[in-house]
Amino acid sequence: MSITKVFAPAKVNLTLHVTGQRRDGYHLLDSLVVFADVGDRITVMPAEANRLEVIGPRAAGVPTDGTNLVARAADLFGVPVHIVLSKHLPAAAGIGGGSSDAAATILALSDLIGDTRLPEGVSELGADVRVCLMRQAARMRGIGEDVAPCPGLPPLFAILANPGVDVPTPEVFKALEDKQNPPMPKRIPQGMKAGAFIDWLATQRNDLEAPAIARSPVIRDVLDALADLPGARLARMSGSGATCFALFETEDAARAGASALAQAKPEWWVEAAKLS
Ligand SMILES: C[C@@](CO)(OP(=O)(O)O)[C@H](O)COP(=O)(O)OP(=O)(O)OC[C@H]1O[C@@H](n2ccc(N)nc2=O)[C@H](O)[C@@H]1O
């Protein structure tokens, strides 16, 4: 066994339609999910006993004990490992940091032990872990367990912005008044250029945006600031927030907007990213 390094990309919900609620309280979703070229990094090494180190610019406040999703994912394999988690994504931010870290850990351990079969218990790590294991554009339905690749989308240039407020996912779902909303159309358009695809995305929704803004009004400020940037074609929240994204037709426009926003709001986390 040797050292394995895996990138854990930010997950972005380009759309998030809440279409119902199960008896156990979990919500039914219809979401178009893509992944960014910004994310956390996981390094896994064989060890005598389990050890987890959390480092990096966004490590503060992230659990370092057995509750970290990285530790919980590693536990599914029953093999002692030393894991270094380098946090670059804000936590509790609607971009699946913990879920993507868990998925990356599963991929790293599968590689280390040379067995690509998924261990039992993956779904219990969180609703988003399945889609994060795919690491490519996907349509996610059910409560997150029904994931299908969604090929043919154009690469999108984006800014991700987070104002630094933690938004606990259960609170936002609870605050959603109408749980029965229309799904996306049966077919998601394929083969479109970025501009036309963004126009289509604008006709879709994130149903959690309103309840998240009601709880944390600063999210409205983030959406307004993103929408005001030159060349921004669409501003929307990801997941249950508070991270929001703006989409641009060119990489240059996204990069210029990210620099301007980072300068105007130094207390926010702001990153230019390519989504695919
Ligand atoms: C909303 C989404 C959209 O992608 O993203 P995030 O905002 O977390 O990034 C996900 O569905 C979140 O996935 P994840 O964060 O893994 O959720 P879990 O840990 O399984 O669940 C946290 C809590 O969210 C609520 N929950 C989650 C998923 C779902 N389909 N219905 C729910 O009602 C439940 O209250 C649950 O107890």
Ligand SMILES: Nc1ncnc2c1ncn2[C@@H]1O[C@H](COP(=O)(O)OP(=O)(O)O)[C@@H](O)[C@H]1O
């Ligand atoms: N590896 C991890 N990275 C970030 N948060 C984690 C991790 N493991 C467990 N957590 C806990 O999970 C909670 C949700 O974090 P995260 O998965 O980043 O948010 P979200 O579900 O909004 O995308 C955090 O408040 C944190 O306490």
